[in-house]
Amino acid sequence: MVLAYHTQGKEIYWRFQNYLPKGSYYIGEQFANVSGYVLSDTPYNSSFAGFKDWFIQNYNLPGYTIEAGIGENPLPLSQFDEIYRDNLGILVLGAVLA
Secondary structure, eight states: OEEEEEESSSEEEOOBTTBOOTTHHHHHHHHHHHHOOEEEOOOGGGTTSSHHHHHHHHHOSOEEEEEEOOSSSSOOGGGHHHHHHHHHHHHHHHHHHO
């Protein structure tokens, strides 16, 4: 499993094109539940450029892009505590489920 972190949107992108690694949607739902982020399909215009997409395509294993925080980039340090709280469950679950 791979978790690729980006900043912008409080979303979790879980798939790449028609690749659906076993358990990937279920794991993504768990990540969304513990973080409060929205589980979303990867927008077409964001595909083909990320590590998550390459990983899913080459290994057929679950991969996720976590879009942490929201607002102007770079995100202000004042969002750190909220992002940490939102993502701690993702990191723990990722370690357990990997």
